[in-house]
Amino acid sequence: MASQNGAILALDSVSVSFGGLVAVSDFDFTLGKGELVGLIGPNGAGKTTVFNIITGQYEPVRGKVFFRGRDITGWRPDRVTCAGIARTFQNMRLFEGLTVLDNVLVSRHSKLRSSMLAAALNLPGYVREEQVARTKAMELLDRVGLMDLAYTEAGSLPYGQQRRVEIARALAADPEVLLLDEPAAGMNPEETARLMEFICGVRDEFGLTILLIEHDMKLVMGICERIRVIDYGMSIAEGTPEEIQGNPKVISAYLGEEACEYA
Amino acid sequence: MNAAVFFQQLINGMSLGSLYALLAIGYTMVYGILRFINFAHSDIFMVGAYSAFFFIVIFRVPWPLAAAFAVCLTALVGVTIDRVAYRPVRDAPRISALITAVGVSSFIENLGLVTVGARPKAFESPQFMSRVFHIGPVTITGVAIWVPIMTFVLLAVMMYVVYRTKIGMAMRSVSTDIEATRLMGVDVDKVISYTFALGSALAAAGGILWACKYPKISPLMGVYPGWKAFTAAVVGGIGSIPGAMIGGFIIGLIEVMTVAISPGLSGYRDGVIFLVLVVFLLVRPTGILGETLKEKV
CATH class of the missing domain: 3.40.50.300 (P-loop containing nucleotide triphosphate hydrolases)
Structure with missing residues (x-):
């Protein structure tokens, strides 16, 4: 079957x-x-x-x-x-030391085509891609109602908001x-x-x-x-x-x- | 000790400390991500110095280019060690990786003894390194000035990579939760390779600068700097990059100042550092900037 x-x-x-x-x-x-x-x-x-x-x-x-x-x-x-296929976790497992935006970006980065080397060297193609990724990440944060907390450390948010970061992070992988x-x-x-x-x-x-x-x-x-x-x-x-x-x-x-x- | 001597020793201490800092970062980055001490890191440092030596002496490559080649080659060596030795034991208990690291270290040292010989070789440092400056009563060698300057530039580049780029972000998320990072679609093995490349490149730079400062290189030259840099990483808080830098400078200053304040202790300069290590492990094992490790469920 x-x-x-x-x-x-x-x-x-x-x-x-x-x-x-x-x-x-x-x-x-x-x-x-x-x-x-x-x-x-x-x-x-x-x-x-x-x-x-x-x-x-x-x-x-x-x-x-x-x-x-x-x-x-x-x-x-x-x-x-x-x-x-993206997932969230029972015990959340956010990257607590990273900002809310970075949490979403880590996940979004799997969608980028530039190599890590291009990223480290900040080549123009990567810079453009990165900008698109950031815009997309901010849109997702807006969707879950956390845009104004984008630059807060994820670990410092209250529980309910951390749950929403987690969903935004999963959605960022498209x-x-x-x-x-x-x-x-x-x-x-x-x-x-x-x-x-x-x-x-x-x-x-x-x-x-x-x-x-x-x-x-x-x-x-x-x-x-x-x-x-x-x-x-x-x-x-x-x-x-x-x-x-x-x-x-x-x-x-x-x-x-x-x-x-x-x- | 008058002010001039103090100032001179301060510069010497910073200069030595910056080398420890360069080396300590490699220990702390690998620990932060894989939770084991890469004992072979001190030998990577030696490989860096030898690579530069061979590029200069045998291939007659100009100094700056030789240093750049050596850094790249050593980064590759670091990545290879991870691929060949550490990746196969990635899912094994951490103690397996630790023992593997001891084995790799011993292997590289002995390979060095067999291939290049135990006799130390004279390292040609460039002209600008050996110039001597006189500022009032203070005498400073070019090395003592250039080493911290180059270190600061390298550390700034490294901080930029870790805190401002995509790969650095991946490194930080891997060090928080390796499995969750994998589930965000990140190829974790690649991130680990880049971590080894970055750590090894800094160790190579440290090895080359070390050879400029103490122009005699041997296959076992990395052993003591390695242990002291490891101490620096522990003092700063293992796993913390800013901690490794701070720890490096602290250890360099303690070592230089111990000898400066009481020259009778100069035979114990290594012992004093290891005493610091023991005290920190007993009193504050998480170091200055380290956080208490939360065990993940």
């Missing part, structure tokens, strides 16, 4: 294990262009591992990853990103697929509501396909068109938010916690 027609991203029975521990096993998944899909599951279910497989941080022991019909299994993470790892973690309900609006907004504006991991069921149920549930590294359900809420397997996986609350 590899690269199906219309699928931008496909995982074909992918497995990853660490030592004897199987983190993800026989995971099949497809993402259609323009979709907004949620990946949920209890803690330690293997959600972030799935992200790490897609981005090339982990190489699967079995199975393949296809991006736009192309086998990208085993590609180096920087190649995967350049190909068009991705087609955006992977968001718990974007609402640590946000209050009001911030989460704004984030939902923001995610839908950027998807339409940038023509993105989004896969997100989230524990906040309100967010997941509110914006995702399709939801995949995993537990112990295996898929246990997939469907629309309504279908998932009523799925007994899902409810038992969550031991009647969050899933029931919103059912």
Whole structure:
């Protein structure tokens, strides 16, 4: 069931294990262009591992990853990103000592064609490219509402703003697929509501396909068109938010916690 | 010690310190990015001096050109060492890289002993370096003036590259989070190669200037300057580039002033520096500008 027609991203029975521990096993998944899909599951279910497989941080022991019909299994993470898959992190991992603008520029630089040497020597071709990159980075910061903080050290910003820097940084790589790892973690309900609006907004504006991991069921149920549930590294359900809420397997996986609350 | 002597020693100390600073930056940059001490860095310094020597003596290249060639060649040597020795152990525990570095250092030193011989060679420094200036009662050699000047120019160029260019930005982001940088589409191996090139070029410049100051070069000439520059990097705060510069000057001044204040201690000039190293490691292991390392999850 590899690269199906219309699928931008496909995982074909992918497995990853660490030592004897199987983190993800026989995971099949497809993402259609323009979709907004949620990946949920209890803690330690293997959600972030799935992200790490897609981005090339982990190489699967079995199975393949296809991006736009192309086998990208085993590609180096920087190649995967350049190909068009960007991500954010559960624990953010901003370059804290760099300014907000520089954080975005680091990511944008993968799009430049000038060599590093040309950059070090400030050749004219590079200077022009750099100017374009800066303008683009500022536009993105404007889009996430952080333009006036462009020259602030990223590590000194409050949590919610750091989350937005992270999304701007991911968008700077011009991705087609955006992977968001718990974007609402640590946000209050009001911030989460704004984030939902923001995610839908950027998807339409940038023509993105989004896969997100989230524990906040309100967010997941509110914006995702399709939801995949995993537990112990295996898929246990997939469907629309309504279908998932009523799925007994899902409810038992969550031991009647969050899933029931919103059912 | 009167004012004139003090002033003279101050210049000598700055001159020696600037050489340590040039060398210390290589230690600190590699540590900042890869979290291990590149023990072979002191031998890169020696390779720089020998390259210049051979370009001048054998190929009869004019001095400034020989120095430029030597710097480029040494940068290439640094990059090659990383490719051949360090890249294969990149994902291994850090101790593996550290042991590899000790091995590479020993390899280069012994290769030097075998190929060019243990006997020191006389380094021809250019005319302008050996001129002597008299300012009142103070006597200053050209070397003592030119070395800090050239060092400042090189350090300014280096600061520009690290803080104002795309490659420098990539270096700084790699030193914060190597995996996240990779996920921003940056070819991290390339960034590391440039780091080695830059660090090795500065070490080569340091080696050549060192040879102008102490015009006898040998395959083991890098050992003591290397340890002292490493001390300078620790004192300044390992991982911090401004720290390495400050540390370099501090170590140079301590060394020169120790001997100037009590000539009886001149036999202990190296010992004093290592005492500083020990004290810093015990009292303030993060150095003057270093920050406490946050362990990443």
